Amino acid sequence: MAGPLSGYRILDLSRAIAGPYGAMILGDLGAEVIKIEPPGGELSRLFPGPSHEGESFYYLAFNRNKKAITLDLGTDTGREAFYDLVAISDVVWDNFRYGVMERLGADYQTISKINPKIISCSISGYGTTGPYVNRPSVDVVVQGIAGTLSTTGEPGGRPLKPGFPAADILGGLFGVIAVIAALAQRERTGEGKRIDVELLGSMMSAMAYEFSYYLCSGIVPGPMGSGHLALLPYGVYKCKEGYITLGPTWPRLAKVIGADWMIDDPRFIKGAERLKHREEFNQAIEEHLAKAPAEDWLELFHVEDIIAGPIHTIEKTVADPQVKARNMILNLPHPLGGEVKLVGNPIKMEGIKENEYSAPPTQGQHNDEILKGLLNYSDEKLAKLRDEEKKHAQKLLARLEKTSMDAALRILQKESQREAEQQGD
Structure with a gap:
């Protein structure tokens, strides 16, 4: 697709909001974004609520202008395919919890040996340093720590979250800024780079004037x-x-x-x-x-x-003449039929052709285009890759069943022990 980032290839390993949103913006700007999902699909595909041809509204919102393939990075053949893509790509993009990329063998230290010019951008709740680095996070928790919830709502009321996932969206946007800057620097130096973006810092940066108010006065802003x-x-x-x-x-x-x-x-x-x-x-x-x-x-x-x-409702915003004039509601042909309506990109720039935007892809929609076309994999190699995926899935299922059985036995043992103690009393 045409655009200022045309010619750059992004490997998108992300899921949910922060990562997919940022990768979508890179795609809007012309980059070739390859969304790599596990065989079961990215988790946001499964979220309940409205859908188009079975595709969740949540997934649709953040995944246009991407090509989708399925790879199991827990298998040798899956990692090999990923590394083959790394060798011919510009950016690896993720929003996993700290440590996951290392366990997948997709961390910067590993992939930079395959492609020294690769840029790795990781978006996480708390980054890669500090006492919270191993904590799980979601948008509302980060906003609570950032002070956002304490300044939102009416005086005397309970803390409130803004009506959209601000930390996730901002983290994705800061990731986009960082990637574009790293690509520009690479043009001069030829060197790749590791980028570490945290949602907590992103939220604080967006609240610069609230923090400045406190730091200048010592007065804590409230709702x-x-x-x-x-x-x-x-x-x-x-x-x-x-x-x-x-x-x-x-x-x-x-x-x-x-x-x-x-x-x-x-x-x-x-x-x-x-x-x-x-x-x-x-x-x-x-x-x-x-x-x-x-x-x-x-x-x-x-x-x-x-x-x-x-003060519009969402319905009135969609119908607003200014919104229509700016083409902020897109109608994109969907691969499963019909058209899907999505919010557009506010960046209007010569060279960006919104009429060339593509709808969010179905799971594995571009497997052949990428694995057979781009990587030139044979049918035999693809069959081996999928066979390993099935075997790995069976192992994971067996492990899950054993874990569930062990947990059930522990519960029964505790119940039996409690009953024995009560009878003894």
Whole structure:
């Protein structure tokens, strides 16, 4: 596909959100992204909820513009195929927990011996250093540690998560930035690189002004609803009917809503004073907004160039004329039939052809194209690879059954011991 990253090949071992999202953006920008899944498929394919032809909405959201193959890196032939791809690729991309890539034999130390120019980008909850390095993580846990949840919600309410997986999305984007930078440096030096991106640091970086506020003042920011630490007016305001959002267009806003008296009120003249009297200020604004419904105010505000907007549902956002004008909802032909609708890429750049975007691939859709076409594997070699996969899967299943049986026996032994102790009493 055309684009500024055309000619670069990315091996995407990631799953869920952070990794797949970032790899998708690289694909949008023109890179050839080969999604490598285990024979059972990437876990997000199995998530419950809406689907298109059996493909989960969750998987569909983060996996367009990729080619999909299945490889079992737990087998010798699977690793061999992976290493053959490493030799002719530019980036290995993953979001496994710390230590998993080493166990798979896919870590930078190993793959750089195969291809010294390879770039390895690993996205994880806490990176590769520090006391939390071996902890499991998910988006909401990282946001809790990053301080995000403590600053989200209404004052006095319980901590809240933003309405989207912010840490995962940001981790994916920081990974994209790092990979593009590493590719640019490699053009000059010819050297590969290992990239370590953590979700915790990504979240903190995005909260730079909250942390700066604390580091400069010693005051710990708390939840402010939709408000702003340093700007007023700012946030969600109630009207006679419905709500609107307002930005800091002051004092012009006062004149437009008929609150001229606020302009000369000593509590509201300067920004610092408005912040000290935040509650009184917002209450006064809402008293004036209560004279008309949100729709009427927005019509007037747009004429008067006041920073303001509606509060859409997802449905209304999809139908918004601005969204349509920017082609932010894509209709992509799906390999199983019909069209799948996806959110587009906000980057509009000459050379990026959105009409060439491809729908998220089905599991193993490009096995022949990559393994037979790109690697020139024979039918016999492919048969051996798949045979080893089946044998490995049978071993894993037997091990799981034994583990389950052992666990059940331990539970029964404990129950028997407890009953014996009770009878003894």
